[in-house]
């Protein structure tokens with residue numbers, strides 16, 4: 001029984017194979033939090049965990065009582081306006097100007113399975129017995145309004161998913177000024193907050209900070225989840241490492257403006273709050289209307305950060321990504337962006353495709369520049385009609401020729417955007433996100449279409465569908481290249497203008513839903529100037545994401561390492577590109593570029609036709625190797641071994657182990673060469689202790705326990721004594737791949 005309710009004490013105990021989450025109905029009928037962490041035995045009452053203390057200066061709820069103060073109590077879904085001064089989960093403006101509410105426990109239901117979140121991406125179950133849901137109804141009598149709290153516990157996976165729904169049953173209009181998805185109070189503050197932070201082309205670097213009294217928050221108010229901060233945070237104990245110790249992860253399944261925050265109070269209680277950012281947000285609830293928040297997934301691990309990441313990977317791979325590509329290995333692709341940019345025609349594309357096919361590539365992706373009159377980034381977004389000057393036979397003609405070669409064909413769109421130089425803008429200048437009468441800022445010469453309007457979404461759906469229906473297209477790269485400014489909509493009434501950013505997201509999700517439903521065989525890859533919208537919301541519809549516009553192998557070490565904290569390798573688009581690299585002008589070997597890109601959804605982003613025969617030969621081998629290994633890479637268990645964020649960051653290492661532990665692939669990367677260092681070894685993870693492994697290219701066999709405890713003995717580095725040193729071990733930006741196979745005896 002994964003969810004217990006004790007009628008006498010009014011306590012809820014949500015229990016999975018590895019976690020317990022316990023809370024209760026308080027004396028004032030609000031909810032108080034008791035425990036979240038490693039699984040503990042169920043008992044009749046956990047009331048002893050609830051503590052009150054008379055303290056000087058407390059504001060108290062009940063007359064004659066000096067102890068019952070919400071300031072003193074760990075809460076489950078805190079409200080504003082009573083005896084708690086920390087940040088609440090919600091804030092509701094009423095017609096009389098009041099913001100005070102009193103939502104009391106009124107009822108609950110426990111059932112197998114998990115309800116869908118209307119209009120929003122979310123985790124799901126395939127069989128009802130995979131998860132159990134607790135639905136709690138909180139009711140404010142005076143407002144005649146309800147808050148439903150949803151808690152779904154995935155028993156096997158050790159995941160808790162939470163969301164909230166705000167419902168107006170009354171006759172007055174209510175304005176939600178803050179409507180977060182989840183809140184939880186931890187009893188102490190001895191944690192570091194870990195989050196993923198960055199910028200364009202430097203996405204998701206791991207950042208840690210020690211908690212101190214006050215508020216630590218990460219946010220986006222850019223209209224998308226952003227590359228600046230990812231909608232994720234974790235609380236880890238100071239001594240937690242990749243392989244041991246406690247960590248709590250929180251991931252918001254949403255792609256728009258968000259708030260993820262820890263507030264440490266004066267009693268060392270740490271409050272996590274997560275949801276849509278309340279800044280510049282409000283939502284009008286007319287009588288009879290409801291508002292559904294996005295979902296937050298909670299993951300607890302006492303086996304370090306790798307344990308947390310593995311749970312997120314499992315959950316997101318299996319029960320967040322939707323559609324037929326979820327469980328399939330992904331095709332090795334080649335994308336023409338860095339090969340041609342806007343300068344291509346049918347002939348040059350076919351030349352690249354032909355060479356790529358010969359090397360073993362499976363999918364050709366035609367990137368930006370095929371439509372309207374798009375020879376640079378100043379025009380044509382929104383006009384999804386082929387440019388016949390570049391492609392005289394249309395997309396269909398080109399796609400037919402490419403599929404006849406035996407390659408699948410994929411196409412780039414940027415559905416949410418319009419250029420002012422376009423037919424679409426000429427016809428519908430008010431279809432952009434803007435504030436009427438105000439200056440309109442651009443980003444990359446383009447404007448954001450107002451997806452809060454159904455007719456805009458309908459139009460884009462129709463124009464994209466026309467292309468997808470006509471040509472043999474099996475992959476779509478869905479790009480999004482600017483953040484929002486002057487947020488407003490032409491059609492919404494004044495009182496709903498602060499709803500635009502969220503309504504926009506609902507429009508994006510609607511378009512994704514409609515396209516993935518209408519074209520179920522198409523593989524979608526999401527992209528936003530690379531990884532500026534790499535989040536669980538996008539993953540629900542698009543199983544893979546273009547991780548970063550930075551394709552340099554060394555920059556990618558940090559980007560992919562950080563991304564893997566939450567997101568599975570099957571979602572991490574990783575391509576080999578030309579050198580000197582187009583973003584940082586660094587030159588790395590083809591081997592190192594391949595060795596980094598293997599740990600993700602592998603592809604190429606260069607003109608293979610311009611490569612030397614020797615390079616082509618290497619590419620051929622790389623593709624053959626990836627095809628042989630991709631089942632393991634995409635479906636195996638991933639472990640981070642050495643962090644580029646630790647120490648001088650010179651070494652990065654990671655590995656992936658097959659479910660049955662008979663195969664593993666290890667990547668080891670060194671940024672700068674060191675002269676005459678000590679002997680080095682690398683402790684592996686996740687192997688079968690008793691199993692003997694053979695490592696391709698090495699003599700003999702090694703037991704799993706030796707590789708995990710003593711470590712894999714790495715090659716000596718240059719010491720000056722021997723001039724005959726293997727070439728690949730010299731110099732900067734070197735890497736090694738170790739393929740382990742269990743020996744069958």
Ligand code: DGJ
Pocket residue numbers: 337367368412479481527528529530546548549
């Ligand atoms: C940004 C993407 O990240 C690139 O891969 C490429 O598709 C360009 N946009 C095209 O404009």
